[in-house]
Amino acid sequence: MIYIYHDFGGTHTTSLAAAYHLNILSESNTVPSKDEILDVPYFNKLKKKDAGKFIFHGEDDEGNQVYTLGRRSSKIAVKSLHNFCEMLNSNKLMEEKVVLSNTSPVVPFAMTLGGFFSRGLGVDVIGVPLLVNGAQKCCGNITQLVNETKRIAKESNKSIVNIENKEYQA
Template sequence: MIFIYNCYAGTHSSALAAAYHLEKLPNDRLPTKEEILNVDIFNKLSTDDFGKIIFHGEDREGNKVYTLGRGRSKEVIPALQDLCLLLHRHGNLTEKIIFSNASPTVPLSMTFGGLFSRRLRLHFIGIPLLIRGARQTYHNIADLVNHTKKVAKTTHLPVKVLDNKSFEVNPFQK
């Protein structure tokens, strides 16, 4: 099976989701600042990396885990879904593919942190906001990953797209 966590930039929420999925982050407590910053691509990608599918590793069951920054495009995931279905029908692709949208887990502090750090290069403002946001929404990311794994085990579809709207962050949540 192939898991592809996706979000706007592919460097924050989807990177955290992939790390959590691969057990590189704790499942029994909030991660520390250092653990968050040590996630392989956390806050390291740029707009040049939009559209790149980045491999992060295999989970305990041998499933491959990837991330994707899709930018503002609403067409990327449907196009990839269609391509994967085409390859299932007419190619040699047999693995189930799960696209899981991590964007709904992003709190305002993470949005602004990414803007300040990645776009404006004001890391002294952006990184603390990113850390705060990552810790604030960590339980949402964990729930999203656990939900993604559960759906993956129960779906009979060769390609499944999860929009994960039920994981949207309350903007007034602390």
């Protein structure tokens, strides 16, 4: 199975989701520290030029590959990806189940502002504290999203699973 967590920039909630999925961050009830958040691979490291690139984060404990994707504001990127995977499956060029999981619903306002200041304007002194604060606020929601993504993926008999997700209340 291939998991792809996606959102606008592909560097904040997607990186956190991949880290929880791969047990880099613990699902315990403790809020990750600033250092733990900033040590997450690719967290706040990608730039606009990285949009559309699949970033491989690793294999989970079941051997599934975990990727992230920054899709920017494109409304058709995920639909195109879904259709492309269907074409590959129907032509027997790919046999893996692909799970597309949108992390946008768990992005708190602090993280949106932090991403704008840090990635958009290059002002880390303002952006990074907002990103850390946002990440700490939404960590419970991200773990719920990851667990729900895994559950839906296992229960679905579809070869391509597109999960839009919802806003979670932690």
